[in-house]
Amino acid sequence: MNPALREAAEQLCAAGRRAVGLGMSPGASGNVSARVDGLTLMSPTGVPLDGLEPGGLSVVDRDGGLVSGPPPSKELPLHRSMYERLPEAAAVVHLHSPHATAASCLPPWSAGSALPPITPYLVMRVGRAPLVPYSAPGSAGLADNLTALPGRFRAALLANHGSLMAAGSPAAALEGAVELEEASRIVVSLHGREYSVLAPEDVKELTERYGTTWDV
Template identity: 75%
Template sequence: MNRTPREAARELCRAGRRAVDLGLSPGASGNVSVRAGDHTLMSPTGVSLRDLDPDGLSVLGPEGEHVSGPPPSKEYPLHLAMYRRVEGAGSVVHLHSPHATAASCLPAWSASSALPPVTPYLVMRVGQAPLVPYAAPGSERLARNLADLPGSFRAALLANHGSLMAAADPAAALDGAVELEEASRIVVSLRGGGFSVLSAEDVRELTERYGTAWDL
């Protein structure tokens, strides 16, 4: 999507405020970024997503170097790794939302997805979301763990940590994170009991229609 840096900054701040309003970003947790040409605008370290200001974002250069603004969130290597993984991604949202974080502490459903295909909306709007092996927040190792995962995906759960979602713009990335949180809430609620999932045929129909990925 073609957008001016100012437009991108405003979109990012709106998404950050909405994440807080939805209860998905407690305290100063979570971080968001958006691509603007060759640069990446990112939430600064230690700043609540509610308080993001278009004039107060961190600006990273083409190689991820800090070029202006306050210091970026320590998770900038994770965001850069996600941009490299997801073709056409224009924004990345990382949240510590409660149910996605709880689901990230559970064993993965499969090698390709932390969550099972419990609803058509998870398959349609997000697709498979693998579980990224744990590494310390903000570490290069966490970014490498993401980069080393096989397969196609645009969302992930970070083990014992939270969620990660990439999309064309900040609003779409947040919408995906909301869907991931809702699917996580359902999975956590069903934990310990038997439950049904979509069939392989149903999943294939949805991924082909909506352009998401799910390894069967």
């Protein structure tokens, strides 16, 4: 494994351990990936995220073919779809954290975002997160549903399933997933009650300052 791949592998394993430590990846659920020099490192199928080892990751090529290591998670098509949407992304984290999963079972706040702009931190650290229509985990249909969504975004909730976050590094992707989980926790706790959200002009100011999007 060359130095760039080794560094990405170590970062990916560290993000997996932290996700489990934060209670965001129960059992063997969730999967993580990183992209380096045309190759994608991914958590193998059936391996808990706190059990990942740099030398035990799956390595796949641009076409999704296995280069080395064990078979990748069945969610490889979903990760590849996110990378196609965001060529600048270097990591994707998909988790079944409890509040994001709960929020994914609720009607979306709008056609463009499953969650409202409930806190400035969601807007400045994540941006909008649309709801991806349900299809079976690991299916081509789920990846196609993500591909079909319009507009710009780097995070999503998967209906009745969990969260998805892309960023420039595994650590940054996990931090986005943490913020998505916290915003989901707030929304779920307020469900059925009246609550306020950020005004459009405040959302615009934050997205322009921090480089996120809330454009649909």
